[in-house]
Amino acid sequence: MSATGPLAGLRVVEFEAIGPCPFAAMILSDLGAEVVTIARPGKTKRSAKTFVWRGRQWVEKNLKDAGDIADVKALIAKADILIEGFRPGVMERLGLGPDAMLSANPKLVYGRMTGWGQDGPLAPVAGHDINYIAITGALNAFRARDGFPVSPLNMVGDYGGGAMYLLVGVLAALNEAKNSGKGQVVDAAMCDGVTHLLTMFRALIAQGTWDDEPRKNRLDGGAHFYNIYACKDGKFMAVGAYEPQFYARMREIVGLDDPEFDDQLNRANWPALTKKMEAVFRTKTRDEWNALLEHEEACSTGIISMSEAYDHPHLKARKVFVECDGEVQPAPAPRFSRTKSAIQHSPAAPATTSADVLARWR
Numbered sequence: 001m002s003a004t005g006p007l008a009g010l011r012v013v014e015f016e017a018i019g020p021c022p023f024a025a026m027i028l029s030d031l032g033a034e035v036v037t038i039a040r041p042g043k044t045k046r047s048a049k050t051f052v053w054r055g056r057q058w059v060e061k062n063l064k065d066a067g068d069i070a071d072v073k074a075l076i077a078k079a080d081i082l083i084e085g086f087r088p089g090v091m092e093r094l095g096l097g098p099d100a101m102l103s104a105n106p107k108l109v110y111g112r113m114t115g116w117g118q119d120g121p122l123a124p125v126a127g128h129d130i131n132y133i134a135i136t137g138a139l140n141a142f143r144a145r146d147g148f149p150v151s152p153l154n155m156v157g158d159y160g161g162g163a164m165y166l167l168v169g170v171l172a173a174l175n176e177a178k179n180s181g182k183g184q185v186v187d188a189a190m191c192d193g194v195t196h197l198l199t200m201f202r203a204l205i206a207q208g209t210w211d212d213e214p215r216k217n218r219l220d221g222g223a224h225f226y227n228i229y230a231c232k233d234g235k236f237m238a239v240g241a242y243e244p245q246f247y248a249r250m251r252e253i254v255g256l257d258d259p260e261f262d263d264q265l266n267r268a269n270w271p272a273l274t275k276k277m278e279a280v281f282r283t284k285t286r287d288e289w290n291a292l293l294e295h296e297e298a299c300s301t302g303i304i305s306m307s308e309a310y311d312h313p314h315l316k317a318r319k320v321f322v323e324c325d326g327e328v329q330p331a332p333a334p335r336f337s338r339t340k341s342a343i344q345h346s347p348a349a350p351a352t353t354s355a356d357v358l359a360r361w362r
Contacts, residue, residue, distance in 0.1 A: 005032025005332070005341040010080050010174075011361060013038065013072075014056070017085030019129065019154065020162030020190070021113050022052050024083060027167060029055030030332035030341050033081075036357050038063075038072055044351040048325040053347035059354050063094050071354040072096065077104045078361040081170050083111040087126075088118045098185045108183040111170040113162060117189030129157035132190040136161075138198060143214040143221065161193030216267075218242070224273035225250070225264060228303065235286035236303040237293070239277075250298035254280055 003009075010033040014025040029035045037056040044058035059075070061068040073096070076082055082101065084091055091097045091112075098110045115132040116122040122135075133139045133156050142150045169186035177183050204210035204217075216222040225241045241250040247264055251257070258276065260269060281289065290302035304312065310321055310328065322331040325346035332341035 003032040003034065003342075003344055004339060005030065006336055006339040008032035008339070010034065011078060012036065012081045012083065013075050013079045015082075015084040015086065015091075016040070016043065017113070019085065019113075019158040020166060020188075021083055021085035023159055024111075024113070024163040024166045025056065026052050026054060027163070027332075028081075029344055032339070032341065036075060036079075036352075038075075039351075046347040048327045048346045048348040050347045051327070051329040054324065054329075055344040056347070056349075057357065058349070058351040059357065060351055061354070063096075069095060073101075073104065074358060075354055075361070076101050076108065078358065079105065079108065080174060081109045081111060083113060083166065083170065085113040088112075088114065088123050102183055102185075106182060107177050109170050109173040109177060109186065110183065111166055111173075111186045111188060113166045113188050115157070115162075115190045117192060118187045129154040129162075129190065133157040133161070133194050136191055136194040136198065138194050141201070141214050141220055145215075145221070147215075149214075156197070157190045157194055161195075161197055162188065162190040165193035165196070222267075222270060224270050224277050227274060227277070229278055229281035231281055231284060231286040231289060233285040233287075237281055237286060237289050238301050238303050240299040240301075242299065246297055246299045249296055250293070250300055253292050253296060253298055256280065 007028060010028070012025065012028050012033050012035045014021065014035055014037045016022075016037055016039040025035050025037065035056050037053075037058050038061050039058055041060045041062055044060055046053050046058075059071075061072055063069060063072070076096070092099075098112075101110060102108055112118060114123070115127045115129075116125065130139065130151055133152075138156055139149050139151070142152050144150050166186065166188040169188050173184050173186050201210055205212065211217055211222075214220055218226055221227055225239065225247050227239055229237045229239060231237060239250065241247040244264065251261055254277075256277065260276075261273060263269060286302045289300075293300040294302065309315055315321065320331055321328050322343065323329075324343045325348060327346075329343075332343065335341070
């Protein structure tokens with residue numbers, strides 16, 4: 001299909017990786033960019049169910065073969081953006097490092113995605129999302145009621161502090177290159193991005209209003225008015241009645257008329273009030289509570305599974321899920337009023353050749 005998104009006409013070379021890079025490349029493709037992914041021979045056959053690989057053109061290249069390296073260099077010479085997720089030094093050893101590629105293509109934006117960054121004592125060390133968020137303080141803040149840290153999937157490191165910062169970086173550098181005529185290297189590190197995501201909480205620590213001990217604060221499960229409650233059927237409600245007006249409405253609907261609830265921000269009362277709310281929410285099922293609360297100004301919503309989300313009325317009304325190649329999957333986001341984003345094609349699309357790509361990238 002012909003790309004219609006706001007990045008239509010943008011040329012991107014992606015080196016196959018795991019974690020944040022493929023997610024970032026998927027977004028670039030959803031927004032209209034032409035993404036060519038360099039993959040090892042025999043690695044381009046993808047299932048239509050591997051949604052994160054959608055929208056690419058696959059080119060198989062052996063990066064230990066001089067002829068294939070020459071083909072890759074020819075693609076990079078015509079690209080606007082390159083993104084890679086190797087450990088520091090790998091691209092340089094392949095002869096594809098920033099100095100060589102920017103020399104051949106001075107306007108190139110060279111995006112480098114790692115966990116630890118291109119320098120520092122941990123830069124050469126292996127790691128994954130959970131390790132990168134561990135050193136920032138973020139993982140310590142996600143605690144279950146039994147006190148154990150809980151991994152927030154790979155949303156915080158790979159995607160939040162990784163892919164999104166890589167995208168911001170390469171698109172910002174691309175914008176600058178339009179004015180200066182010069183490309184540059186974007187060093188996107190998950191430990192940097194996650195630390196940046198924690199800016200508000202670092203500010204609260206500096207102000208003395210955030211306790212470094214988890215589950216003692218307003219947003220981390222310490223407060224009764226911003227918490228999760230088990231229901232009669234073992235399912236859960238998410239209560240986010242932070243502001244006084246929403247707190248008052250939540251109390252009214254739930255029936256929390258005990259005067260102790262009046263002093264909402266008194267931390268000393270939070271544990272006792274949480275226990276009282278736990279007992280109340282146990283009296284009805286999740287769906288019974290949700291019917292009472294979801295459409296009210298009470299900031300309280302039933303927690304549903306990913307499977308249930310397909311049928312949520314709000315998500316269905318907004319067409320948050322779309323079908324591609326017979327598979328229902330998340331639609332591109334965000335939305336644009338004029339240059340509509342779209343899935344360009346299935347991840348199961350057959351591989352192409354560098355010659356075919358270069359014939360278009362004249």
